[in-house]
Amino acid sequence: MELQRSFLGLLLGFLVLSLTPLSSARFVVEKNSLRVTSPDKIKGTYDSAIGNFGIPQYGGSMAGAVLYPKENQKGCKEFSEFGISFKSTPGALPKFVLVDRGDCFFALKVWNAQKAGASAVLVADNIEEPLITMDSPEEDGSTSKYIENITIPSALIEKSFGQTLKKSISSGDMVNVNLDWREAVPHPDDRVEYELWTNSNDECGVKCDMLMEFMKDFRGAAQILEIGGYTQFTPHYITWYCPQAFTLSKQCKSQCINHGRYCAPDPEQDFSTGYEGKDVVLENLRQLCVFKVVNKTNKPWVWWDYVTDFQIRCPMKEKKYNKECAESVIKSLGLDIKKVEQCMGDPTADSENSVLKEEQDAQVGKGSRGDVTILPTLVVNNRQYRGKLEKGSVLKAICSGFEETTEPAVCLSSDVETNECLDNNGGCWQNKAANLTACKDTFRGRVCECPLVDGVQFKGDGYTTCEASGPGRCKVNNGGCWHDAQDGHAFSACTDNGEVQCQCPHGFKGDGVKSCEGSCFTGKYGLA
Ligand SMILES: *[C@@H]1O[C@H](CO)[C@@H](O)[C@H](O)[C@H]1NC(C)=O
Numbered sequence: 001m002e003l004q005r006s007f008l009g010l011l012l013g014f015l016v017l018s019l020t021p022l023s024s025a026r027f028v029v030e031k032n033s034l035r036v037t038s039p040d041k042i043k044g045t046y047d048s049a050i051g052n053f054g055i056p057q058y059g060g061s062m063a064g065a066v067l068y069p070k071e072n073q074k075g076c077k078e079f080s081e082f083g084i085s086f087k088s089t090p091g092a093l094p095k096f097v098l099v100d101r102g103d104c105f106f107a108l109k110v111w112n113a114q115k116a117g118a119s120a121v122l123v124a125d126n127i128e129e130p131l132i133t134m135d136s137p138e139e140d141g142s143t144s145k146y147i148e149n150i151t152i153p154s155a156l157i158e159k160s161f162g163q164t165l166k167k168s169i170s171s172g173d174m175v176n177v178n179l180d181w182r183e184a185v186p187h188p189d190d191r192v193e194y195e196l197w198t199n200s201n202d203e204c205g206v207k208c209d210m211l212m213e214f215m216k217d218f219r220g221a222a223q224i225l226e227i228g229g230y231t232q233f234t235p236h237y238i239t240w241y242c243p244q245a246f247t248l249s250k251q252c253k254s255q256c257i258n259h260g261r262y263c264a265p266d267p268e269q270d271f272s273t274g275y276e277g278k279d280v281v282l283e284n285l286r287q288l289c290v291f292k293v294v295n296k297t298n299k300p301w302v303w304w305d306y307v308t309d310f311q312i313r314c315p316m317k318e319k320k321y322n323k324e325c326a327e328s329v330i331k332s333l334g335l336d337i338k339k340v341e342q343c344m345g346d347p348t349a350d351s352e353n354s355v356l357k358e359e360q361d362a363q364v365g366k367g368s369r370g371d372v373t374i375l376p377t378l379v380v381n382n383r384q385y386r387g388k389l390e391k392g393s394v395l396k397a398i399c400s401g402f403e404e405t406t407e408p409a410v411c412l413s414s415d416v417e418t419n420e421c422l423d424n425n426g427g428c429w430q431n432k433a434a435n436l437t438a439c440k441d442t443f444r445g446r447v448c449e450c451p452l453v454d455g456v457q458f459k460g461d462g463y464t465t466c467e468a469s470g471p472g473r474c475k476v477n478n479g480g481c482w483h484d485a486q487d488g489h490a491f492s493a494c495t496d497n498g499e500v501q502c503q504c505p506h507g508f509k510g511d512g513v514k515s516c517e518g519s520c521f522t523g524k525y526g527l528a
Pocket residue numbers: 145146148149
């Protein structure tokens with residue numbers, strides 16, 4: 001058993017590596033400019049590489065004074081243990097803390113400096129090499145807790161430049177620098193093109209959780225930008241292929257569609273239980289096709305509704321990550337299932353799928369953009385975005401991609417309204433006769449939530465069903481029960497003795513919902 005396991009692991013590793021021939025793994029480091037403004041002898045512009053966490057000030061700049069702590073120079077411990085604080089005093093420049101690379105995660109150094117009051121962190125490389133992107137560590141319970149809370153920007157600088165700064169500081173100079181992100185995103189015109197390389201897998205741990213949160217948060221803004229014609233958004237999905245010799249293996253069969261051409265890793269990394277890699281490839285393909293279909297009708301923003309609704313309604317945890325659930329989401333949004341199916345083609349066919357083939361080609365970098373190798377990846381005006389995937393900072397990066405003064409209003413205010421409920425009731429449950437709806441317009445885009453009416457809470461999924469529940473429900477829409485008025489008498493089938501039921505009143509017969517008819521009288525309701 002143990003042997004088999006490691007063989008699977010080895011094979012899985014081999015399969016992942018086999019992505020390499022497709023892309024020669026060209027990773028472009030996004031840089032911002034760092035300008036030393038004093039002292040005179042080291043004045044000038046230096047390169048620095050934006051970290052993949054924290055919040056870079058896209059479109060802006062920031063001035064500060066550089067400090068190099070006397071102790072804890074790698075920043076791996078809490079600065080308070082050494083009695084060190086970087087809190088700014090009124091009127092003083094913000095403190096940029098210089099720390100050395102090594103011994104612990106980049107993110108931990110930045111987190112420790114932030115807690116001690118730093119406004120930004122410069123990490124000096126410990127070897128001479130081209131700059132790399134400081135990434136957040138994968139899958140680690142204790143780090144994921146603070147990564148989320150890093151709000152200051154950080155950048156890696158070259159070893160030699162680090163030494164220049166240290167020398168100047170130790171000789172007593174006042175070292176001032178300016179970090180500038182204004183040119184981090186090119187802004188050639190009044191429309192921003194951006195891509196999100198995403199994944200429908202909702203069970204891959206911290207990174208998936210962050211991506212899912214981001215999708216929900218960002219949807220409202222994304223839709224406003226797209227509807228206003230300010231942006232052209234394209235979603236993308238990564239797949240890899242199975243080496244020819246393995247296409248008939250159990251692993252490739254469970255992870256791939258189209259005979260090993262398009263694969264995704266098993267969500268649980270366990271071939272024997274739960275969802276398989278090919279379930280993820282299929283849903284990714286469906287999401288791509290939903291985009292193709294809505295883009296053809298010039299409503300590309302509906303894709304955001306589909307993916308966020310799918311996330312809410314069809315999670316793996318509830319075993320609803322499947323075709324049936326996906327199709328009920330497509331139906332709620334009033335989209336053409338046939339067209340989506342046509343676009344998806346036959347996943348069992350031994351032939352290319354043109355949609356996924358296009359995606360594999362797009363994974364390879366072009367021009368200023370490197371290969372896409374990590375998920376999620378956001379590309380704005382063909383530059384890879386670096387920083388935390390969070391609504392505010394992503395919006396800033398997109399907004400900095402507009403030529404100055406052409407930014408849409410959403411870039412200047414957080415006050416966003418979507419009015420999506422006006423169109424097809426946002427795909428949510430409604431009862432027109434009773435003027436009730438589950439659609440709520442929020443700054444995050446519309447949500448489908450059963451309403452609270454006259455103190456009575458409706459319960460259901462908000463998309464296809466909402467029912468009054470709890471005491472008092474007879475007050476609202478008569479509890480969904482039959483009612484009628486005759487000769488000044490009101491008749492109701494709603495009874496509320498702790499538990500609400502639709503029961504025809506005494507002397508009437510019927511289901512209590514649609515009809516009640518008098519049994520011993522003539523006439524419509526026995527009251528002629
Ligand atoms: C991160 O921030 C949240 C909300 O402000 C807080 O509840 C949590 O304790 C913070 N985590 C850490 C590790 O400080």
